[in-house]
Amino acid sequence: MDLVLTLIAPAAGPALDNAQLREAAAALRVAGATVRPATWLSPGEAADLPFSDIAPETAEAAAGAAFAGAPIDLAVLPAEGRRKRILVADMDSTIVVGETLDELADFAGLKERIAAITARAMAGELDFAGALRERVGMLKGLSAEALEKTWERVAIMPGAAELVATMRAHGAVCALVSGGFRFFTARVREALGFHLDRANDLIIEEGKLAGRVVEPILDRTTKEATLRALAEEHSVSLADTVAVGDGANDLPMLLAAGLGVAYRAKPAVTAAARVKISHADLRALLWLQGYRGEEVRGP
Secondary structure: OOEEEEEEOOOOOOOOOOHHHHHHHHHHHHHOOOOOOOOEEOOOOOOEEEEEEEOOHHHHHHHHHHHHOOEEEEEEEEEOOOOEEEEEOEEEEEOOOOHHHHHOOOOHOOOHHHHHHHHHHHOOOOOOHHHHHHHHHHHHOOOOOHHHHHHHHHEEEOHHHHHHHHHHHHEEEEEEEEEEEHHHHHHHHHHHOOOEEEEEEEEEOOOEEEEEEOOOOOOOOOOOOHHHHHHHHHOOOOHHHHEEEEHHHHHHHHOOOEEEEEEOOHHHHHHHOOOOEEOOOOOOOOOOOOOOHOOOOOO
């Protein structure tokens, strides 16, 4: 099977160079691969190294050893079928920086307490739905105006706008699916151009948070089910889907997708996911699909 090793450096540097590409090629050859000439996707930032004759795991181990400790992301993927037709993305700490629920809790003076629960839930140490109910319950009585104030703090993750714009421009369906709240996903969808968003709804009574969410809660099972439903709806195989997320509730979705990417993820997610991005921004998902710099669309 023809495979591709994609090497990705952070946009802010240090840059990827030809010497490193030669080093990667040498490591693959030592492992038994037949290596073909490298191709720059974005000079200094991302490159493809096509090869064959060894297993993906063998190639990834060889390349990983060659770049141990270096701020370089790498992945080995099939050369065929790289460009995906459906993108399903998590929101918090993936498409946006940080956790919107933790920021909302700041207006109740509870950020540290709620963030600690969030961290355990995202690490897979707590039942997601139970942890969400607990955290939302702690915010009962908070003015709904805090939602708008929280939105003013939200920062889009670097590369997110380019990821969505480029995939849309090439015909992909882009969905935002979050265990967070639709108040925020709807705004992120509009800002970035996602086709649709799915999330939980907070119950608001008399201008204040009621401390409850609309049931049933969108959780890890729902995320995977949404990916599968979108693939079926658009007559797309799961092999032609890409999913990205950082938390334990994203893992079933990542494992079901043709390309599941753990993005700056929690350790348990990074350990289980096939592809990990720890240094680069979200444009890494474009390089993994073989897009070139001149094809990338702006926000």
